[in-house]
Amino acid sequence: MTDIAETRTTPLAAGRAADRIRKRYAAERRFRLYGLVAVCVSIAFLALMLLSIVSKGYTAFQQTMVYVDVHLDESVIDPKGSRNADDLARANYGALIRKTVAGLFPEVSGRRDKRKVRKLLSPGATYDVRAMVMDDPSLIGKRISLWVPASDDFDQLLKGNIRRDVPESDRRVSDKELAWIDSLMEKGLVEKQFNTRFFTAGASQEPELAGILGAAVGSFLTLLVTFLVSFPLGIMTATYLEEFAPKNRWTDLIEVNINNLAAVPSIVFGLLGLAVFLNFFGLPRSAPLVGGLVLALMTLPTIIITSRAALKAVPPSIREAAFGMGASRLQVVVHHVVPLAMPGILTGSIIGMAQALGETAPLLMIGMVAFVADIPTGFFDPATALPVQVYLWADSAERAFVERTSAAIMVLLAFLFIMNLFAVYLRKRFERRW
Amino acid sequence: MIKTVIRLAAIVPLAIAAEASARDQIRIVGSSTVFPFATAVAEEFGKTTSFKTPVVESTGSGGGLKLFCAGVGVNHPDVTNASRRIKKSEVDRCHKNGVAGIVEVKVGYDGIVVANSKKTGQLQLTRRDIFLALAKNIPAGEGKWVPNPHKTWKDVNASLPATKIEVLGPPPTSGTRDAFAELALEGGCKTFKWVKAMKKKDKKAYKAACHTVREDGAYIEAGENDNLIVQKLEANPNALGVFGFSFLDQNADKIQGSLVDGKAPTFENIADGNYPVSRPLYFYVKKAHVGVVPGIKEYVAEFTSDKAWGDEGYLTDKGLIPMPMDERKMFRSNSANLENLSM
Numbered sequence: 001m002t003d004i005a006e007t008r009t010t011p012l013a014a015g016r017a018a019d020r021i022r023k024r025y026a027a028e029r030r031f032r033l034y035g036l037v038a039v040c041v042s043i044a045f046l047a048l049m050l051l052s053i054v055s056k057g058y059t060a061f062q063q064t065m066v067y068v069d070v071h072l073d074e075s076v077i078d079p080k081g082s083r084n085a086d087d088l089a090r091a092n093y094g095a096l097i098r099k100t101v102a103g104l105f106p107e108v109s110g111r112r113d114k115r116k117v118r119k120l121l122s123p124g125a126t127y128d129v130r131a132m133v134m135d136d137p138s139l140i141g142k143r144i145s146l147w148v149p150a151s152d153d154f155d156q157l158l159k160g161n162i163r164r165d166v167p168e169s170d171r172r173v174s175d176k177e178l179a180w181i182d183s184l185m186e187k188g189l190v191e192k193q194f195n196t197r198f199f200t201a202g203a204s205q206e207p208e209l210a211g212i213l214g215a216a217v218g219s220f221l222t223l224l225v226t227f228l229v230s231f232p233l234g235i236m237t238a239t240y241l242e243e244f245a246p247k248n249r250w251t252d253l254i255e256v257n258i259n260n261l262a263a264v265p266s267i268v269f270g271l272l273g274l275a276v277f278l279n280f281f282g283l284p285r286s287a288p289l290v291g292g293l294v295l296a297l298m299t300l301p302t303i304i305i306t307s308r309a310a311l312k313a314v315p316p317s318i319r320e321a322a323f324g325m326g327a328s329r330l331q332v333v334v335h336h337v338v339p340l341a342m343p344g345i346l347t348g349s350i351i352g353m354a355q356a357l358g359e360t361a362p363l364l365m366i367g368m369v370a371f372v373a374d375i376p377t378g379f380f381d382p383a384t385a386l387p388v389q390v391y392l393w394a395d396s397a398e399r400a401f402v403e404r405t406s407a408a409i410m411v412l413l414a415f416l417f418i419m420n421l422f423a424v425y426l427r428k429r430f431e432r433r434w
Numbered sequence: 435m436i437k438t439v440i441r442l443a444a445i446v447p448l449a450i451a452a453e454a455s456a457r458d459q460i461r462i463v464g465s466s467t468v469f470p471f472a473t474a475v476a477e478e479f480g481k482t483t484s485f486k487t488p489v490v491e492s493t494g495s496g497g498g499l500k501l502f503c504a505g506v507g508v509n510h511p512d513v514t515n516a517s518r519r520i521k522k523s524e525v526d527r528c529h530k531n532g533v534a535g536i537v538e539v540k541v542g543y544d545g546i547v548v549a550n551s552k553k554t555g556q557l558q559l560t561r562r563d564i565f566l567a568l569a570k571n572i573p574a575g576e577g578k579w580v581p582n583p584h585k586t587w588k589d590v591n592a593s594l595p596a597t598k599i600e601v602l603g604p605p606p607t608s609g610t611r612d613a614f615a616e617l618a619l620e621g622g623c624k625t626f627k628w629v630k631a632m633k634k635k636d637k638k639a640y641k642a643a644c645h646t647v648r649e650d651g652a653y654i655e656a657g658e659n660d661n662l663i664v665q666k667l668e669a670n671p672n673a674l675g676v677f678g679f680s681f682l683d684q685n686a687d688k689i690q691g692s693l694v695d696g697k698a699p700t701f702e703n704i705a706d707g708n709y710p711v712s713r714p715l716y717f718y719v720k721k722a723h724v725g726v727v728p729g730i731k732e733y734v735a736e737f738t739s740d741k742a743w744g745d746e747g748y749l750t751d752k753g754l755i756p757m758p759m760d761e762r763k764m765f766r767s768n769s770a771n772l773e774n775l776s777m
Contacts, residue, residue, distance in 0.1 A: 089484070115746060123748075127481060163687060170552075170687040205474040205752070282509060285461065286489055364493075367463075371473040373480055373487035382459065382489040392492070395659055396470065397680040397753060402661075 053413075057406025063195040063208060064155040065147040066121060066184065070100050070129055074141045083137050093130045097121065104189075105180060117180055122149040124197075124209045147193065152207040152400035154181060158192065161399055172399075198407065202375045203389065207400035210393070212411050214375045218288055218368070218383030219357060219415065221376060225292020226299060226356050231349055233296075234303030235338070238345075241304075242311040243333050262301035269298045270362030278366060285367035286382040294362045299352035306348020310341040342430040350423040354416055360387045386412040457508040460488035460729055464498025464515030465609055466658065467544055467678060468715050471749050472515050472737075478748065479736045485729035488513075495609040502718060503528035512723040512730055516716045517544065517609035522777060535721025538775040539734065540765050541743055543755040545679035545704035545712040546614050547691040548601075553671040557587070557594065557692040561710060564694070565622025566590045567599050568653050570646040573626050582648045602656040602663045603676035613713040614676055615645040618694070621710060664689060679704060679712075680753020704755045712755065721772055731770075738766040 074081070077091040101118050102108075108117050125148035132146070133139055149155075153172050156162045158181075168175050184190050201211025237258075245251045273294035277283045283290050314337050322332040338345075363369055369388050376383035384392075390412065393405040462472055469492040480487025493501065495516040502514035503524060520538070528536060548559060566572055567590045571579040587594035604611040623644035624630045633640045647653045656663045660677040664685050667675045674692070679699060682691050691699035695710050703709040717737070724730045736742060743749050745756050756762070 086484075090482075119751075166687050172684070172686065205470060205477050278509070284457075285509070286491070367489075367491050369493075370489050370491040371469070371476065372489050373477055394661060395466070397660070397678075397684045399684055 053406045053409050057403055057408075057410055059159045059161075060198060060403040060407035061195050062159075062192045063197065064150040064158050065191055065193045066150050067145065067147055067189045067191070068097075068100050068104070068121070068125070069143060069145050070096055071143045072096065072129075072133060072140050073099075077133060077140055078137075083140075085134070088134055088137060089130070091130075091133075093126045093133075096129060097125050104184070108180075113176070116174075116177060120151055120154050120177065120180060120184075122151050122206060122208045124149045124206065127209075147191070149197070149208045150190070152398055153177075155208055156400050157181065158190070159403075161403070198404070202373050203371055203384070203392075204373065205371075205396075207396075207398050207404055210401075210404060212386070212389060212408055214372055215384050215386045215389035215408070216411060216415065218291075218372070218376050219385040221288035221379055221383060222291040222295060222368075222385055223353060223357060223419075225289055225379065226295040227349075227353060229293060229296035230299045230303055230352065234300055234349070234352075235307055235345060237300075238304050238307030238311060239333060239338060242308050243337065244329070258301050258304050262305060265361075266298055266359050267361040267365070269294050270365030272297065273362060274365045284380055284382075286370055286372070286384075287380050288376060288383045289379040290366050291363055291368050291383070291385065292379075294366060295356040295359060298359070298362060299349075299356050302352035302355065303345075303349050306351070307341070307345045310344025310348065311337060313344060314340045339430065340432060343427040346423050346427050346430070350420060353419060357385075357412070357416060357419070358387050360385070360391055363388060386415060458728055459486040460513065460727055460733055461511040462488050462490040462513040462515065462717075463493045463501050463511040464491075464513075464717070465495040465517040465715070466492045467495075467517040467609060468515035468541070468717065470680070470752050471541065471715070471754050472513075472717065474749060474752050475733070475737045475742055478742070479729075479733050483729070483732060483736075485732065488729075488733060499524045499718075500527075502720065503531055503533055505531045506533055506720065506722045508727070510720070512720050512727050513733070514718050516718065517713065518612060519714070519716060520718060520775070525775070525777060533720060533722065535772070536775045537719040537721060537734075537769055537772050539717050539719065539738065539769045540757065540761070541715050541717060541737065541754065542749070542757050543704055543712045544715055544753075545699050545709055545755060546610060546617065546676060547679055547682045547699040547711075548618075548674055548676055548694065549667065549682055549689045549691045549699075550674050551667050551671040552688060552690050554597075555595070556690050557674070558696070559594075559692050560591075560695050561618055561622035562625045563587075563591050563594065563622070564618045565620075565625075565644070568601060568647055569619060569623070569644070570648045571643060573629060576628050579643065582650070582652075584652075597672045599652040600654065600670070600673040601652065601676060602654050602666055602673055604658060605655040608658055610676070610678060614711070615647070617711045617713065619647070620644040678753070679755065683753050701750075701755060705758075715754075718775070719769070719772075721774070724772060734769050738762070738769055 073096060076095050077093070078084075078087060080087070098118060101121065102114070105117050108114055128146065128148055132144065150158075153162060157164070157173050157178075162171060162173055164171075164178065173181070181190075197209065198211050200213055201209060202214030204210040241251060241254065273290060277290045277293055278285060318336055318340065319332055322336050327335065360369060363385060367382075368384055369391070370382065370384055371392070372382045372384050374381070386408065390405055390408045393401045393408060460476075462476065464472075469490060473490045476488040476490050479485065491498075491511075495518055498511075498514040499516060499520060501511055504510050520536070525536070528534075548557075548564065550557065566582075567584055567587065569582055572582050572584075574580040584590050584599060586596045586598055588596040590599070603614065620641075624633075629640065629643065632643075654673075656666065656675070660681045663675040663677050664681055667673055668688055675689070679701075682689060682699060683701075697703050697709045699709050699711075704712045719730065719734060739747075740762070741747050743754065743756055743762065747756070750756055757765070
């Protein structure tokens with residue numbers, strides 16, 4: 001043997017072999033480089049997306065507020081002195097704000113100008129004062145000081161989204177209004193504060209009053225229904241098909257159908273939901289319950305397919321060992337196979353749920369693409385979802401909704417992040433090595 | 435076991451239906467153009483009265499009327515918004531499904547603007563220019579049509595700049611597109627005398643010729659999102675965009691509206707009816723629901739009050755162009771008396 005080897009390794013052949021080895025190493029280096037480039041490109045895209053969203057949206061977390069003194073005149077709020085909640089709710093708080101503004105700008109005269117100067121404050125000022133009085137009727141007759149939101153144009157001007165240096169005709173804020181705003185700022189009555197309202201209010205047509213809580217609660221309720229329906233159904237289907245079902249033409253047919261369903265466009269599920277849940281069962285429109293059921297139908301195939309893959313990945317030796325110890329089929333599946341497959345099942349479920357979180361198309365058909373001002377409190381209340389809110393705001397004309405759209409996307413991403421974090425935690429708990 | 439399951443399956447929807455029959459919240463569907471106005475009214479209504487804030491869905495005019503006409507009962511909407519008038523066929527459909535009483539309320543006007551970036555000059559267009567630039571086929575002598583050969587605005591009208599024709603506009607599903615075709619394209623189409631004569635003889639062919647938009651890339655369907663069109667105009671100063679007046683109003687620092695037939699798309703011109711491309715907006719109320727679902731009458735009263743749709747009402751801040759005083763008065767009293775729609 002050594003003879004032959006020696007005769008073959010002529011200097012020429014050795015050179016060629018070294019060449020080939022070099023080439024192989026070079027190919028491997030190139031391959032690694034391609035991989036690295038691919039990773040860098042995807043990171044760059046992700047960073048670009050996040051950067052553009054955050055840079056556009058971070059200003060929405062601040063809101064320009066104006067400090068005002070309001071005299072809670074008893075003769076306006078409660079002339080009869082009854083302190084009846086109904087009378088207090090219906091009182092003309094707008095008049096109080098009008099008086100306050102007139103006190104701030106005593107020099108402004110003329111109907112048009114008076115109206116314009118009032119517009120510097122958001123209609124939210126009136127609602128805030130009313131809420132304060134309703135909470136504590138003993139305030140009536142006193143003079144209170146509070147921060148009220150400025151109008152969206154005022155706010156956008158301070159944030160630089162409406163520019164001062166363009167001609168007056170191209171600006172939504174006239175020179176007169178600019179002077180008023182400057183005088184307010186000189187007096188130190190204007191401040192940018194953390195925009196709590198954005199996180200505690202429902203939808204509004206006034207950008208400065210609009211909040212994301214209604215949509216977030218809607219998304220939460222909807223996804224809760226989706227999870228409660230699709231997770232058990234998905235696991236049971238996958239376990240039955242993988243562990244118990246006989247392999248015949250029927251199960252093949254079911255498998256093909258499940259795979260096909262996973263590829264059906266989501267709008268089709270919306271139409272199905274409209275026909276079955278709304279028209280046949282008579283469930284209410286725009287309800288998180290219906291949205292959750294529709295999205296559950298959509299995510300079921302994803303969960304089933306990934307769960308089956310996870311069950312398949314459990315080594316047969318585990319099953320055989322359990323059988324060897326005398327476990328029944330049910331015991332093998334419930335005590336050993338499913339717990340070991342759980343990390344994979346959870347990964348699949350979270351992918352399905354993340355998809356469901358981002359859907360708007362099926363929700364359109366069942367009436368969840370809507371303006372809902374009240375924050376939903378149950379599964380039957382009208383509600384929207386986070387992506388719907390993003391879509392509706394992106395479609396609004398007001399300049400101030402641009403930053404709020406980006407901010408809503410950030411909230412959506414945070415929601416997704418928390419969901420994923422929870423899944424990673426669960427996966428870590430179930431994970432077992434063999 | 436199976437029996438109980440069946441029984442449960444039968445009871446659950448019944449229980450839900452019973453709950454739904456006690457609906458205490460107004461449901462509104464319809465046009466995406468009227469949506470910002472209807473939501474503003476709904477919000478004000480919810481905050482200043484003891485009724486719940488109505489739920490407003492943005493389904494498009496056609497989709498809204500379809501839902502509205504599907505029947506009477508709590509599962510069907512009470513009000514639908516439309517950026518065009520209800521059609522005869524839709525009224526028939528309503529009647530067939532038992533929706534007999536419909537109250538029509540015109541709320542105001544919306545101008546459709548043809549705008550471009552401020553980085554280039556303002557265009558002075560006529561409706562005929564718009565038609566010749568965007569129609570699929572254009573007239574070439576009496577009774578003859580040729581595929582639109584125009585590549586630049588100069589080809590259309592020698593007084594216009596020699597920039598490529600590039601117009602971003604809404605897709606055919608949009609009510610804005612319908613109105614644009616009817617007012618701008620047809621308006622230009624009619625300026626050919628023999629085409630106008632065609633209207634009497636063969637209405638279908640006339641409409642097909644005047645409303646069909648070219649498909650060779652000069653007209654780009656930019657989706658329903660008008661903000662997107664505004665952004666694209668900024669990026670491409672040579673392009674024109676077609677969208678509602680409120681978006682021009684909000685973005686006056688970036689874009690300018692072209693003059694159409696010598697009239698600029700300003701609030702005053704649209705309100706006076708001088709600007710030719712403007713359309714009325716409506717909402718329709720289901721009479722059978724008034725008194726059943728609480729608050730409908732009050733909602734209509736809020737919408738038709740001068741503090742909402744008047745010359746200085748809060749809806750004009752949102753971009754609605756108000757109707758003249760007399761017309762407002764008429765529609766206010768009609769809606770308060772729940773007078774039936776007459777076609």
